[in-house]
Amino acid sequence: MPTVVFVLPTGESRAVDVPPGTTLMNAAVKHGVDGIIGECGGVCMCATCHVYVRAEFLDRLPPIKDTEEAVLEVTNAERLPNSRLSCQIKMTDALDGLTVDVPPSQR
Amino acid sequence: MRAGAVIVGGGQAGFEAAASLRSEGFQERITIVGEEPHLPYQRPPLSKGFVLDTHGLDEIELRPAAFYEQHRIDLIVGERVVELDRQARHIRVASGASIPYDALVLAVGARNRTLPVDGAELDGVLFLRTLDESREIKTRLQDARDVVVVGGGFIGLELAAVARSLGKTVTVIEAQARLMPRVVAPVISEFYDRLHGGRGVNVLCGSTVTEIVGDGRKVRAVTTARGRTFPADLVLVGIGVIPNVELAQGAGLRVGNGISVDDRLRTSDDAIYAIGDCAEHPNTYAGGRIRLESVQNACDQARSVAASIIGRSAPYSALPWFWTDQYDVRLQMAGISQKYDRVATRGSIDAQKFSVFYFRDERLVAVDSVNRPADHMIARRLLASRTAITPEQAGDETVDLKKIGR
Numbered sequence: 001m002p003t004v005v006f007v008l009p010t011g012e013s014r015a016v017d018v019p020p021g022t023t024l025m026n027a028a029v030k031h032g033v034d035g036i037i038g039e040c041g042g043v044c045m046c047a048t049c050h051v052y053v054r055a056e057f058l059d060r061l062p063p064i065k066d067t068e069e070a071v072l073e074v075t076n077a078e079r080l081p082n083s084r085l086s087c088q089i090k091m092t093d094a095l096d097g098l099t100v101d102v103p104p105s106q107r
Numbered sequence: 108m109r110a111g112a113v114i115v116g117g118g119q120a121g122f123e124a125a126a127s128l129r130s131e132g133f134q135e136r137i138t139i140v141g142e143e144p145h146l147p148y149q150r151p152p153l154s155k156g157f158v159l160d161t162h163g164l165d166e167i168e169l170r171p172a173a174f175y176e177q178h179r180i181d182l183i184v185g186e187r188v189v190e191l192d193r194q195a196r197h198i199r200v201a202s203g204a205s206i207p208y209d210a211l212v213l214a215v216g217a218r219n220r221t222l223p224v225d226g227a228e229l230d231g232v233l234f235l236r237t238l239d240e241s242r243e244i245k246t247r248l249q250d251a252r253d254v255v256v257v258g259g260g261f262i263g264l265e266l267a268a269v270a271r272s273l274g275k276t277v278t279v280i281e282a283q284a285r286l287m288p289r290v291v292a293p294v295i296s297e298f299y300d301r302l303h304g305g306r307g308v309n310v311l312c313g314s315t316v317t318e319i320v321g322d323g324r325k326v327r328a329v330t331t332a333r334g335r336t337f338p339a340d341l342v343l344v345g346i347g348v349i350p351n352v353e354l355a356q357g358a359g360l361r362v363g364n365g366i367s368v369d370d371r372l373r374t375s376d377d378a379i380y381a382i383g384d385c386a387e388h389p390n391t392y393a394g395g396r397i398r399l400e401s402v403q404n405a406c407d408q409a410r411s412v413a414a415s416i417i418g419r420s421a422p423y424s425a426l427p428w429f430w431t432d433q434y435d436v437r438l439q440m441a442g443i444s445q446k447y448d449r450v451a452t453r454g455s456i457d458a459q460k461f462s463v464f465y466f467r468d469e470r471l472v473a474v475d476s477v478n479r480p481a482d483h484m485i486a487r488r489l490l491a492s493r494t495a496i497t498p499e500q501a502g503d504e505t506v507d508l509k510k511i512g513r
Contacts (some may be wrong), residue, residue, distance in 0.1 A: 002354075026166055032174055039406050040147045041167065043479070045430055045439070046132070046403075070480035073509075074487065 002096035006033045006051075009104045014063065017018040020093060024086035035102040042087035044068055048107055049086040050075045051100040058082055060098075061089055077103030110136065110207035112416055113198060113438075115139020115188050115354070116214030119402060120383030122169050123409035124212050129178045131417050137180045138206060140198070144185035145175055146172060151402060153241035154265040155432055158248065159272070167238075188215075191358040193376055210416045213355055213366055213374070213381040214409070217348035217400065222257060226319030230326060231326035232342045235262055244343065251275055251341035255329045257316050259286040261431045262345030264299065268433040270343070271308050278309040278337045280329065282346075285312050290429075290440070291475055292450050292463050298477065300457075304437060309337075350385045350398060363387050365398040370422040372412050380415065381410035388435045392427055392472070392490070393443040426491045427485075439483035442473030442490045451498035454479055462486070464501035471496050485509055 001017040004024055008014065018027040028036035028049070037048035044067040053061065061084065064072070068088045072079050086100065112128055114121045117139050125137050139327040141147065147169045156162035165171075174184045183200070190199040197207040219234040221227060234245050244266070248254070256263045259281030271277045279286075285296035286303075296359040303310050315332040319342060331339045350365040361367040361375040365387030372380045372388060383405040387398045406427035414420060429440040436459060447465035454461035465473040471494075474486035485508045489496060494512030501508075 027171075028164070029173055032170070032177060040402060040430075041151055041162075043151070043430070045433070055293075067480040072485040074482070074484050 002065045002091055002093050002098075004091065004095070005097070005099040006036070007099065007101045008033075008035060009102060012050050018091040020091050022052070022091050024089045024091065026087075027091065028086060035101070035106060036086060037106050038087060039107075044071050044085065044088065047071045047075050047085070050077060050103050050106060051084055052080055052103065053082045054099040054101070055082060056097050057095065060095060061103050064088075075077075075103070076105045110196070110209045111250075112137050112210045112212065112496055113206055113208035114212040114214055116212075116216055116383070117143065117147045117182070117184060118143075118214060118216050118383065118405065119147065119169065120216075120405035120409050121212070121214035122147035123406045124176070124214060124412055125180045125381060126170075127410045127413035129180065131176075131412070131413050131419075135209070135419055136213060138204065138208075139180060139182050140186050140188055140200060141182070141184045142187050143237055143239070146182070148172070148238055149402070150236070153238065154164070154262050155269065156237055157238075157241050158245045158266070158269050160245070164238075179500045181263060188354060191354050191379075193358050196378065198437075209378065211379045212412055212416075213385060214382075214383045214405075215351040215354060215366075215385045217350045217384040220347045220349055222316065222319075222344050222346060224316055226321055226326070227322040229319055229326040230340075231322045231340060232319055232344065233404070234344050235266065236348070237472050247341050248273055248275065253338045254278070254341045254343060254462075255280065255339040256343045256345065257329070258284075258345040258347070259310070260289075260310065260345055261287065264303065264341070264433050265431060266343045266345065267303060267342050268306070270341075271303075271442065272434065275341075277307070278329075278339075279303065279311065279336075280314045280316055280331060281310070281312045282315050283312065284499050286310070290444065291438075291446065292420065292447070292465065294450070294456070294463055295438070295477070298456060298459075299433070299438075299511050302433065306434060348400065349386065350387075352354070352385065355379075355381065363396070371415050371420045372408055372423055373415070380412045382412050389434065390427070390443070391424060394446070397443065399427055401427065401429045428486055428487060437478055437480070437508060439476045439480065440473065441476075441483060441486040444473035444475065447472060449498055452503035453482065453502055453504060464496075464498065466498055469497075471501070482508070488512075
């Protein structure tokens, strides 16, 4: 099963096995990764599952749709070029090893 | 504090209150008492993805069971709270146990309004609020052919969209003159009328259901006041909710259209708070007291109440927002539009991408966006910061709303 690594603001890394088709947000919530909240349930309404994607994985991700783009405008932590909503990234085998940084705040 | 915080209600508000107390450093005991026999879960998918099977159970549970252990949250499910004793500061559950509290949070939600007509108890007449009810609807939809939806609000229309996308014959019967009349402007009601009509749903506004007709115990048809009869093997009723005030009322707490709270979400007893669907609270965006049924309200009030219990109380002031997904169309709402005196429309209704800006006394009070997520997010900022904007600016696509007030 492909793995995602969440790097917390404390520097601690949490590796989580994610079944293909599951979103990063769902996997993080399921495994109790602090700092990924997913208040709206993963429908691009709340901006509480914001992550920074490590550069080497950026071009393997699905493109940012209008709904995600709009929500990225209102993230609590600063939006950076590698900002994504983890509810919009579904796991695939090709993303094995995907590493994302959890921002210091979500709301 | 010794007895700690007790939260009555295991919905999103109750869950979020417990989680926020812990994340904010509350060290005492936290107990959630929920009536349903499930881990706390999200309700929005129950009328959408959960029925269509695009969301599984593990996706709608707010957290796995391990979360509650890890965070030392005592989660009691399948238990009904039957009594609140304010003098003794404890609650009593149906199975007999008493649970003491120092701070009590009533996140007791609401229940469905029932349909006061003959036949409402027939087999095949279903209501939706809980996970079990959603499962029942999902099962019944498999074999249903003719679905009648009573109520043209969010729940009714979301269920109509689901049933229609499963190929059912769908009729929506709304008593008021237009769809979603309490929450959106006529231009949006008309848009949704055409949207559902275009997908083959028979939408009837200004029609009252007078009887549900059965074949033995099983539903067969729905009759309206004008004497029309619609065949139905499944009737889905979504005609609003009634806040669960009885526990509070029985304990002598002040109630109105919900459990009455002040701007710190405190009831008339300083040790007791009420949040979420059941709480009638002062809301600056509504210009008065209001009760809101939404994820935003549940979560923001939960965080606010956690801050109060910890001793960092501040007036509750979050901007209300809501959404509804019907087919592939998303309506996002920010602010409270009631009592508006002017609207401005931005974008194209024909292209199914537009926003309606609501003004009262020349002040922006709410924005409803259809498939315009950027407008919605900008609207939240404009409303929360009370940025001045004119109807002319709102309706003019050459004006960049992002730059207003910046």
